[in-house]
Amino acid sequence: AQSVAQPEDQVNVAEGNPLTVKCTYSVSGNPYLFWYVQYPNRGLQFLLKYITGDNLVKGSYGFEAEFNKSQTSFHLKKPSALVSDSALYFCAVRDNGGSQGNLIFGKGTKLSVKP
């Protein structure tokens, strides 16, 4: 069965510093990977996805993610964090190892960016 792990419950970063939010996955077949962000009492906003192609994926708000097949990871990164990036971040993978499965989400990582 497909699964996603976010090993950190919380990540603390100073404003202006680079940030990394970790995600590892387990799939049978080709991975379809996604990152979403959730602000308090709001729905999920799409940041970026990896389906095929370049291992470095660029997304919204300056975020990017690196797909590493050998390490089965898809870490979210940003070169310079903003206080407004503070939110809950979810990594997700499509179920069934294919293109039409539902999304399976990790438990989320709370990002806190301090001024």
Next chain:
Amino acid sequence: DAGVTQSPTHLIKTRGQQVTLRCSPKSGHDTVSWYQQALGQGPQFIFQYYEEEERQRGNFPDRFSGHQFPNYSSELNVNALLLGDSALYLCASSPGQGAGELFFGEGSRLTVL
């Protein structure tokens, strides 16, 4: 262009009651999925509707049912509410059942007392 809209935003029910949540997908989208997000957890897939039929279902009991209308909007119904059904219910839409991202609504916060 309106995104995914859900109603109501908040509601309170008591155990044993029934609830109906509604969702209108993003313009141009014909596939609707429902997720349950308990406090402090990631969203859990409930089911997906496409062409007015349930296409996929997660590990949820039959108390959870749904419907999709010809205009692609959808309803989630939960019968015999339990305290554990308290959660944020998220609707997501997509164009077809392809590999792309889902677009989520703001959710309906259900509290069961």
